[in-house]
Amino acid sequence: MNDYKLTAAKAALGLIGPNQSVGLGAGSTIAHLVNLIAGECEYAASLTFTSSSFKTTQLLSGRGLRITPPALLRQLDVYFDGCDQFDAELNALKSGGGIHTTEKILASMADEFVLLGDESKFAKQLNATYPLVIEILPQALQIVLAKLAALFPLATITQRISTQKDGALISDNGNMLVDVYFNEFPAPEELDIQVKMIPGVVEHSLFYHLATKAIIAGENGVKTILP
Ligand code: 5RP
Numbered sequence: 635m636n637d638y639k640l641t642a643a644k645a646a647l648g649l650i651g652p653n654q655s656v657g658l659g660a661g662s663t664i665a666h667l668v669n670l671i672a673g674e675c676e677y678a679a680s681l682t683f684t685s686s687s688f689k690t691t692q693l694l695s696g697r698g699l700r701i702t703p704p705a706l707l708r709q710l711d712v713y714f715d716g717c718d719q720f721d722a723e724l725n726a727l728k729s730g731g732g733i734h735t736t737e738k739i740l741a742s743m744a745d746e747f748v749l750l751g752d753e754s755k756f757a758k759q760l761n762a763t764y765p766l767v768i769e770i771l772p773q774a775l776q777i778v779l780a781k782l783a784a785l786f787p788l789a790t791i792t793q794r795i796s797t798q799k800d801g802a803l804i805s806d807n808g809n810m811l812v813d814v815y816f817n818e819f820p821a822p823e824e825l826d827i828q829v830k831m832i833p834g835v836v837e838h839s840l841f842y843h844l845a846t847k848a849i850i851a852g853e854n855g856v857k858t859i860l861p
Pocket residue numbers: 639659660661662663664715716717718727728729730731732733734737751
């Protein structure tokens with residue numbers, strides 16, 4: 635079977651130049667990219683890496699690659715990450731893992747933010763397949779839940795609890811995680827601001843107008859999509 639995520643990661647490898655600072659997100663496509671960098675990139679030792687994900691950081695460290703913590707950085711040449719779904723404007727939905735806050739911080743530092751994946755990730759417009767994940771300060775949980783219910787009366791809003799099978803229960807920052815399942819996905823521009831403006835919301839998992847490029851692979855080869 636073709637591994638299109640590996641094909642996309644191979645195309646991404648070609649975007650990395652010597653001496654660059656490279657941010658990496660999470661997931662299986664990014665794991666392929668780390669292995670390719672470690673195994674095939676002649677100038678891997680000249681690169682500096684940072685990651686939003688503990689797992690990816692462990693992988694980088696295990697492959698002997700040089701890591702700098704995000705807190706010590708203000709600029710990256712390029713940030714690569716996967717996503718659950720992205721649209722024609724490269725708005726992306728992310729984060730079963732609840733690490734979207736650091737992912738967004740790294741994306742905002744980068745001169746180029748490149749989304750990677752197989753072609754199943756692309757939808758002309760974001761749809762209601764995936765929830766919006768919201769990281770919330772613990773002391774604001776109830777008021778944020780109430781405000782979300784008022785804003786989105788038709789949505790199903792669930793706080794992650796211990797019986798849940800998939801995804802992180804709390805964020806890497808020790809905050810609460812809530813999933814908002816829409817009937818119909820709202821206009822991304824309004825959604826981005828409406829949710830971000832609720833006091834107590836740390837960050838949500840819609841990456842509105844942040845990506846500069848997407849590389850996806852499928853049965854018709856590799857495609858680069860620009861916003
Ligand atoms: C993390 C993500 C991942 O990048 C997303 O789940 C994609 O993973 P994969 O490359 O395994 O399909 O959004 O927040």
